[in-house]
Amino acid sequence: MFTVNKTECQGCGVCMEHCLRGAIDVIDGTAHIDHDLCNDCGTCMEVCPCDAITRAAPVVAPPREIVLPRPAQPVQTGRLAAAGATLVAVGAQALPHVLDLLNAYLARRVAVRQPQGLPISGGAGIHRRRRMRQGRRNRRM
Ligand code: SF4
Numbered sequence: 001m002f003t004v005n006k007t008e009c010q011g012c013g014v015c016m017e018h019c020l021r022g023a024i025d026v027i028d029g030t031a032h033i034d035h036d037l038c039n040d041c042g043t044c045m046e047v048c049p050c051d052a053i054t055r056a057a058p059v060v061a062p063p064r065e066i067v068l069p070r071p072a073q074p075v076q077t078g079r080l081a082a083a084g085a086t087l088v089a090v091g092a093q094a095l096p097h098v099l100d101l102l103n104a105y106l107a108r109r110v111a112v113r114q115p116q117g118l119p120i121s122g123g124a125g126i127h128r129r130r131r132m133r134q135g136r137r138n139r140r141m
Protein backbone atom coordinates (compact mmCIF):
# COMPACT_ATOMS: atom_id res chain seq x y z
CA MET A 1 0.00 0.00 0.00
CA PHE A 2 1.35 3.41 -1.01
CA THR A 3 0.64 6.67 0.76
CA VAL A 4 1.29 10.32 -0.03
CA ASN A 5 3.11 12.49 2.46
CA LYS A 6 1.00 15.61 2.26
CA THR A 7 3.73 17.87 3.61
CA GLU A 8 6.20 16.72 0.93
CA CYS A 9 3.81 16.57 -2.03
CA GLN A 10 4.03 19.59 -4.35
CA GLY A 11 1.00 18.64 -6.43
CA CYS A 12 2.98 18.40 -9.67
CA GLY A 13 0.83 15.56 -10.98
CA VAL A 14 3.72 13.42 -12.29
CA CYS A 15 2.53 10.43 -10.30
CA MET A 16 -1.00 10.84 -11.62
CA GLU A 17 0.28 10.89 -15.23
CA HIS A 18 2.23 7.66 -14.72
CA CYS A 19 -0.37 5.73 -12.83
CA LEU A 20 -1.78 3.22 -15.32
CA ARG A 21 -4.65 2.39 -12.98
CA GLY A 22 -5.92 5.95 -12.77
CA ALA A 23 -5.76 5.64 -9.04
CA ILE A 24 -4.24 9.06 -8.34
CA ASP A 25 -5.94 12.44 -8.35
CA VAL A 26 -4.37 15.75 -7.41
CA ILE A 27 -6.85 17.63 -5.27
CA ASP A 28 -6.11 21.02 -3.80
CA GLY A 29 -2.43 20.69 -4.65
CA THR A 30 -1.97 17.28 -3.07
CA ALA A 31 -1.99 13.78 -4.60
CA HIS A 32 -4.56 11.30 -3.32
CA ILE A 33 -4.43 7.58 -3.99
CA ASP A 34 -7.62 5.56 -4.40
CA HIS A 35 -6.61 2.30 -2.80
CA ASP A 36 -9.59 0.51 -4.36
CA LEU A 37 -7.98 1.10 -7.80
CA CYS A 38 -4.31 0.87 -6.82
CA ASN A 39 -2.55 -2.44 -7.54
CA ASP A 40 0.62 -1.56 -5.62
CA CYS A 41 2.85 -1.45 -8.68
CA GLY A 42 5.05 1.25 -7.13
CA THR A 43 5.43 3.38 -10.24
CA CYS A 44 4.20 6.56 -8.52
CA MET A 45 6.82 6.21 -5.81
CA GLU A 46 9.56 5.84 -8.40
CA VAL A 47 8.54 8.87 -10.49
CA CYS A 48 7.75 11.33 -7.70
CA PRO A 49 10.46 14.04 -7.77
CA CYS A 50 9.76 14.94 -4.15
CA ASP A 51 9.92 11.47 -2.66
CA ALA A 52 6.49 12.20 -1.30
CA ILE A 53 5.13 8.71 -1.87
CA THR A 54 6.16 5.85 0.39
CA ARG A 55 5.20 2.26 0.78
CA ALA A 56 3.31 1.81 3.96
CA ALA A 57 3.70 -1.31 6.00
CA PRO A 58 0.93 -3.71 5.20
CA VAL A 59 -1.84 -3.80 7.71
CA VAL A 60 -1.72 -7.09 9.47
CA ALA A 61 -5.02 -8.32 10.72
CA PRO A 62 -4.97 -9.35 14.35
CA PRO A 63 -4.95 -13.08 14.79
CA ARG A 64 -8.38 -14.50 15.11
CA GLU A 65 -9.29 -16.39 18.18
CA ILE A 66 -9.06 -20.07 17.55
CA VAL A 67 -11.97 -21.94 19.04
CA LEU A 68 -11.00 -25.49 19.76
CA PRO A 69 -13.70 -28.14 19.76
CA ARG A 70 -14.82 -29.25 23.15
CA PRO A 71 -13.43 -32.62 24.19
CA ALA A 72 -15.85 -35.48 23.89
CA GLN A 73 -17.64 -36.54 27.02
CA PRO A 74 -15.93 -39.56 28.58
CA VAL A 75 -17.80 -42.80 28.10
CA GLN A 76 -19.19 -44.20 31.32
CA THR A 77 -17.28 -47.44 31.13
CA GLY A 78 -18.06 -48.35 34.75
CA ARG A 79 -21.70 -49.22 34.05
CA LEU A 80 -20.86 -51.10 30.86
CA ALA A 81 -18.18 -53.12 32.62
CA ALA A 82 -20.56 -53.99 35.48
CA ALA A 83 -23.27 -55.07 33.04
CA GLY A 84 -20.77 -57.21 31.14
CA ALA A 85 -19.53 -58.88 34.33
CA THR A 86 -23.12 -59.63 35.38
CA LEU A 87 -23.89 -61.21 32.02
CA VAL A 88 -20.75 -63.37 32.23
CA ALA A 89 -21.61 -64.51 35.76
CA VAL A 90 -25.19 -65.39 34.82
CA GLY A 91 -23.99 -67.21 31.71
CA ALA A 92 -21.43 -69.23 33.71
CA GLN A 93 -24.15 -70.37 36.16
CA ALA A 94 -26.68 -71.15 33.46
CA LEU A 95 -24.33 -73.03 31.13
CA PRO A 96 -24.29 -76.38 33.05
CA HIS A 97 -28.09 -76.40 33.20
CA VAL A 98 -28.31 -75.68 29.51
CA LEU A 99 -25.91 -78.53 28.79
CA ASP A 100 -27.95 -80.90 31.01
CA LEU A 101 -31.11 -79.97 29.15
CA LEU A 102 -29.37 -80.52 25.85
CA ASN A 103 -28.07 -83.95 26.94
CA ALA A 104 -31.51 -84.99 28.12
CA TYR A 105 -33.05 -83.86 24.85
CA LEU A 106 -30.49 -85.79 22.79
CA ALA A 107 -30.92 -88.90 24.95
CA ARG A 108 -34.69 -88.79 24.37
CA ARG A 109 -34.18 -88.49 20.63
CA VAL A 110 -31.79 -91.46 20.60
CA ALA A 111 -34.27 -93.52 22.59
CA VAL A 112 -37.06 -92.67 20.14
CA ARG A 113 -35.02 -93.43 17.02
CA GLN A 114 -33.54 -96.77 18.15
CA PRO A 115 -36.29 -98.60 20.06
CA GLN A 116 -34.59 -101.99 19.51
CA GLY A 117 -31.04 -100.85 20.11
CA LEU A 118 -30.32 -100.29 16.43
CA PRO A 119 -27.71 -97.75 15.48
CA ILE A 120 -29.00 -94.36 14.50
CA SER A 121 -26.99 -94.05 11.36
CA GLY A 122 -26.62 -96.48 8.52
CA GLY A 123 -29.78 -95.75 6.56
CA ALA A 124 -32.46 -98.12 5.35
CA GLY A 125 -29.86 -100.58 3.98
CA ILE A 126 -28.96 -101.83 7.45
CA HIS A 127 -32.56 -102.52 8.37
CA ARG A 128 -33.13 -104.30 5.09
CA ARG A 129 -30.07 -106.53 5.61
CA ARG A 130 -31.18 -107.29 9.16
CA ARG A 131 -34.63 -108.26 7.90
CA MET A 132 -33.05 -110.51 5.26
CA ARG A 133 -30.81 -112.21 7.83
CA GLN A 134 -33.79 -112.69 10.13
CA GLY A 135 -35.76 -114.15 7.25
CA ARG A 136 -32.98 -116.64 6.44
CA ARG A 137 -32.84 -117.69 10.09
CA ASN A 138 -36.60 -118.17 10.14
CA ARG A 139 -36.48 -120.32 7.00
CA ARG A 140 -33.77 -122.55 8.52
CA MET A 141 -35.88 -123.21 11.57
S1 SF4 B 1 1.24 2.18 -6.85
FE1 SF4 B 1 0.85 2.05 -9.04
S2 SF4 B 1 -1.36 1.79 -9.19
FE2 SF4 B 1 -0.96 2.46 -7.13
S3 SF4 B 1 -1.21 4.67 -7.23
FE3 SF4 B 1 0.96 4.26 -7.54
S4 SF4 B 1 1.21 4.13 -9.76
FE4 SF4 B 1 -0.97 3.96 -9.32
Ligand code: SF4
Pocket: 004, 008, 009, 010, 011, 012, 013, 014, 015, 016, 026, 030, 031, 047, 048, 049, 050, 051, 052, 053
Ligand atom coordinates in the same frame (compact mmCIF):
# COMPACT_ATOMS: atom_id res chain seq x y z
S1 SF4 C 1 4.58 13.11 -8.08
FE1 SF4 C 1 4.99 13.37 -5.89
S2 SF4 C 1 4.92 15.56 -5.63
FE2 SF4 C 1 4.03 15.18 -7.60
S3 SF4 C 1 1.82 15.01 -7.14
FE3 SF4 C 1 2.64 12.96 -7.04
S4 SF4 C 1 3.13 12.70 -4.92
FE4 SF4 C 1 2.87 14.82 -5.18
